[in-house]
Amino acid sequence: MIDLVVAILMDIYTKRIKLGVGYGTPVVAVNHVTLAAVASAIRSKKISVEMTTVIPKGFARYVPSQKMLQLSSHDNVNASSFQNDTSVRAMVIHECVHAHVHMNRPNTPILIDESAAFLTQTLYRMLAGDTAFVKQATSGKNANARIFSACVGIVDMWLRPPATRPNLSRTELNPLFQAFAGHKLYKQAAAAYPL
Ligand SMILES: [Zn+2]
Numbered sequence: 473m474i475d476l477v478v479a480i481l482m483d484i485y486t487k488r489i490k491l492g493v494g495y496g497t498p499v500v501a502v503n504h505v506t507l508a509a510v511a512s513a514i515r516s517k518k519i520s521v522e523m524t525t526v527i528p529k530g531f532a533r534y535v536p537s538q539k540m541l542q543l544s545s546h547d548n549v550n551a552s553s554f555q556n557d558t559s560v561r562a563m564v565i566h567e568c569v570h571a572h573v574h575m576n577r578p579n580t581p582i583l584i585d586e587s588a589a590f591l592t593q594t595l596y597r598m599l600a601g602d603t604a605f606v607k608q609a610t611s612g613k614n615a616n617a618r619i620f621s622a623c624v625g626i627v628d629m630w631l632r633p634p635a636t637r638p639n640l641s642r643t644e645l646n647p648l649f650q651a652f653a654g655h656k657l658y659k660q661a662a663a664a665y666p667l
Pocket of ligand 1: 570586589
């Protein structure tokens with residue numbers, strides 16, 4: 473299980489991830505170096521990985537107080553999904569971004585933490601050529617789809633050459649902040665962050 477998570481953090485798509493989220497301070501940097509640091513924290517058991525039936529199939533979470541990555545035991549981790557399913561792999565990346573933020577920038581506003589996590593998750597899927605995901609995100613109408621649709625727009629712009637800008641700007645992040653503000657799980661975080 474640890475090996476499967478570490479393998480995701482070191483794979484060919486993760487190696488191409490390079491995002492800076494936030495403006496002014498704090499800026500959360502997510503790239504192959506920061507994700508490799510999470511991989512090594514998992515390997516050395518500073519971050520634990522737990523399988524639990526509490527998490528529904530297709531979900532995962534990072535529990536900061538326990539430094540624990542929780543994965544759903546309803547997902548068949550030994551065989552297909554964690555090795556072949558881009559959505560599951562990208563979800564693990566999302567939670568590992570939270571682990572990175574918790575380890576290195578514990579005072580990061582939740583909105584920036586979630587922006588970094590969702591954008592990295594989306595970037596991973598787009599780097600992996602997951603066109604079905606892009607289609608689904610951009611055609612969906614619910615609050616979740618609006619978050620992913622905003623992420624696709626930002627990542628799409630970011631992927632266009634020259635993709636060298638160090639950090640996403642306030643203006644570039646705005647559609648995502650708006651989507652968070654319309655989601656029941658994140659609207660409080662959106663309201664707490666000075667826009
Ligand atoms: Zn999250």
